[in-house]
Amino acid sequence: MNVLLGITGAIACYKVCTLVRLMKGAGWNVRIVATDRALDFVGEITWRTLSQNPVERSAFAESSDWHPRHIEMADWCDVFVVAPLSANTMAKLANGLADNLLTQTALACTKPLLLAPSMNTHMWQHPATQANAATLMARGAKMLTPAEGDLACGVTGTGRLPEPEELFAQIQAFCTND
Numbered sequence: 001m002n003v004l005l006g007i008t009g010a011i012a013c014y015k016v017c018t019l020v021r022l023m024k025g026a027g028w029n030v031r032i033v034a035t036d037r038a039l040d041f042v043g044e045i046t047w048r049t050l051s052q053n054p055v056e057r058s059a060f061a062e063s064s065d066w067h068p069r070h071i072e073m074a075d076w077c078d079v080f081v082v083a084p085l086s087a088n089t090m091a092k093l094a095n096g097l098a099d100n101l102l103t104q105t106a107l108a109c110t111k112p113l114l115l116a117p118s119m120n121t122h123m124w125q126h127p128a129t130q131a132n133a134a135t136l137m138a139r140g141a142k143m144l145t146p147a148e149g150d151l152a153c154g155v156t157g158t159g160r161l162p163e164p165e166e167l168f169a170q171i172q173a174f175c176t177n178d
């Protein structure tokens, strides 16, 4: 299983360290494409080491490979998972923007897309976010429902990224049913 894991700038980025460990433990090949903001939350070296692959962040980085990185990654993966998915990147995906390597790759990717949004309750419930989620689901993306509970921002409500074990189970179910 070749999993391309997109990571965006949400506080739940720390949970993705364990998620990557679980994916690797299952024998999956994991490559990470992270936004710049995601790398403000967790350092590149952590995800590089856990995934045993370079962390991709720019289509314009030096490379010995002539293939455009977003096309190469879109072709390589069996599934594209974005976890956590920020409200900002969700809006970009819903509108077809391609202003960073993650969004460029999503636009170029024809493989199954699984999205795990994670954000403050009011951000999640905002009509703009709900409309973006509906647009993406109507286009065939699988959207995981954020969990309820205490959020890092101090609010209690919907918006949590599921715990890594639960998230992994949901991704695994999606990949094996596909």
Ligand SMILES: Cc1cc2nc3c(=O)[nH]c(=O)nc-3n(C[C@H](O)[C@H](O)[C@H](O)COP(=O)(O)O)c2cc1C
Pocket: 007, 008, 009, 010, 011, 012, 035, 036, 037, 038, 085, 086, 087, 088, 089, 090, 118, 119, 120, 123
């Ligand atoms: C401490 C902190 C926590 C944040 N947590 C979230 C979050 O959980 N979900 C979210 O959608 N945005 C969150 N944001 C806002 C995003 O980081 C911001 O919208 C950013 O532009 C997202 O960029 P990206 O989508 O390119 O990764 C947070 C910002 C800060 C400063």
